[in-house]
Amino acid sequence: MSLDPIYYAISWILLRWHSFWDAIGIPEDRVIGTNWAWILAIFCLVVTLRVILFPVFVKQIKSQRAMQALQPKVKALQEKHKGDRETLQKEMMELYRTEKANPLMGCLPMFLQIPVFFGLFHVLQHLDPNISDANKQLYGWPLDQFNSAAHAHLFNAPISAKFGSSAAELSVLGADGTTVKVVAGILVLVMMATTFLTQRQMILKTGWAEDPQQLMIQRLMLYGIPFSLLISGALFPIGVVIYWVTNNLFTLAQQQWVLRKFPPPQMANKGGSAGRVAPGTKVSGGKNPVQPARTGGLFGRKNTPEPASPVVDTKALGPKPGAKPVNPKKGARPANKPKG
Numbered sequence: 001m002s003l004d005p006i007y008y009a010i011s012w013i014l015l016r017w018h019s020f021w022d023a024i025g026i027p028e029d030r031v032i033g034t035n036w037a038w039i040l041a042i043f044c045l046v047v048t049l050r051v052i053l054f055p056v057f058v059k060q061i062k063s064q065r066a067m068q069a070l071q072p073k074v075k076a077l078q079e080k081h082k083g084d085r086e087t088l089q090k091e092m093m094e095l096y097r098t099e100k101a102n103p104l105m106g107c108l109p110m111f112l113q114i115p116v117f118f119g120l121f122h123v124l125q126h127l128d129p130n131i132s133d134a135n136k137q138l139y140g141w142p143l144d145q146f147n148s149a150a151h152a153h154l155f156n157a158p159i160s161a162k163f164g165s166s167a168a169e170l171s172v173l174g175a176d177g178t179t180v181k182v183v184a185g186i187l188v189l190v191m192m193a194t195t196f197l198t199q200r201q202m203i204l205k206t207g208w209a210e211d212p213q214q215l216m217i218q219r220l221m222l223y224g225i226p227f228s229l230l231i232s233g234a235l236f237p238i239g240v241v242i243y244w245v246t247n248n249l250f251t252l253a254q255q256q257w258v259l260r261k262f263p264p265p266q267m268a269n270k271g272g273s274a275g276r277v278a279p280g281t282k283v284s285g286g287k288n289p290v291q292p293a294r295t296g297g298l299f300g301r302k303n304t305p306e307p308a309s310p311v312v313d314t315k316a317l318g319p320k321p322g323a324k325p326v327n328p329k330k331g332a333r334p335a336n337k338p339k340g
Contacts, residue, residue: 004139006119011139013048014123017041018145028148033156038149042159042239046246049116050254056112061258066101117243124239127160130172152239157183159239180238187241188233194248196226201255 018041022028026037050057073095081088096102123139129150136146152159158173163184170177199222208215233241 003115003119003122006115007123007139010045010116010119010123011141013045014041015141015145017044017048018149020044030153030156034154035148035152038152038159039154039242042242043246045120046243046250049113050247050250053112054254057254058258063102066099070095070099070101113247117240120243121236121240124160124237127239128172154238154242155179155183157238159242160237162235162237163188164234184234184238184241187238187245188229188236191233191241191244191248192226192229194245194252195229196222198248198251198255199225201252201259 018037021037021040026040028035028037074092077088077091077095081091126135126138127146127150129147133143136143136150141149150160156176157180158175161170161173161175161180161184163181165173165175165177165180167177170180203218203222208218236244
């Protein structure tokens with residue numbers, strides 16, 4: 001499948017934003033070693049794409065909430081059909097259909113952004129000042145804007161250069177290797193940090209999974225993906241890293257807004273039904289697929305008072321008002337008093 005339509009779409013948005021910033025007076029020349037019109041164009045490209053995908057993101061959040069609410073029923077089906085995978089799959093699909101929950105919707109925004117990311121990667125890789133004029137005009141690029149973008153810099157580092165660029169590639173761009181590595185290295189570290197924070201923000205709000213496989217996936221996404229960027233980030237052009245960092249910052253702000261607008265069950269129903277556990281539902285130690293609202297006690301569960309030991313009612317055992325005192329039998333001798 002050809003990605004040419006994506007290349008054209010990304011190029012068109014990028015060029016329109018560059019023309020806008022140029023028209024309002026952002027200088028074409030470098031200021032503080034940076035061609036700000038192109039940096040702002042990449043920033044606005046992220047904003048444009050995220051605004052387009054925002055309705056899909058809201059559907060993703062709603063789908064995640066629906067899936068969280070269904071976890072007790074899913075758990076019950078797993079217990080009921082343990083060992084019968086075929087029946088379990090049928091029952092779960094029927095459950096999702098009746099409750100109008102779509103497990104795939106949770107991953108849809110990410111899948112939609114993957115071709116956009118590769119498209120931007122290709123477009124920025126294409127910004128080679130030494131290619132022919134015919135190739136420069138691919139994907140709708142005017143010749144003058146292509147030459148301008150091919151020589152755009154961020155703090156004296158070309159946006160088409162990479163941390164791992166060879167000496168030959170840097171000489172073609174007229175770039176200093178140390179400057180490129182410093183700028184690219186800092187951006188890669190920021191990219192790793194913001195990627196970690198976006199994953200951490202969502203996990204802390206929705207809770208750690210109880211299922212070992214889901215828990216492993218959560219940990220992989222939280223720690224594995226940011227760590228993998230330490231290696232793969234060296235292969236990304238600086239312009240792509242700028243896109244990634246901007247995208248992460250936008251995601252952090254967007255998730256914060258959405259989590260307030262569509263809070264997870266344990267936040268939306270604090271003190272209400274979300275804090276209750278359905279009869280017969282097995283609740284284990286500290287981690288649940290959907291963590292209940294914190295209504296007191298450890299892990300959000302109400303503290304169950306310890307069974308009290310029986311207390312002797314001293315009032316009942318004591319003499320009633322007005323009753324004569326009960327004395328020992330007359331003539332009885334104390335046990336320790338010898339006979340006279």
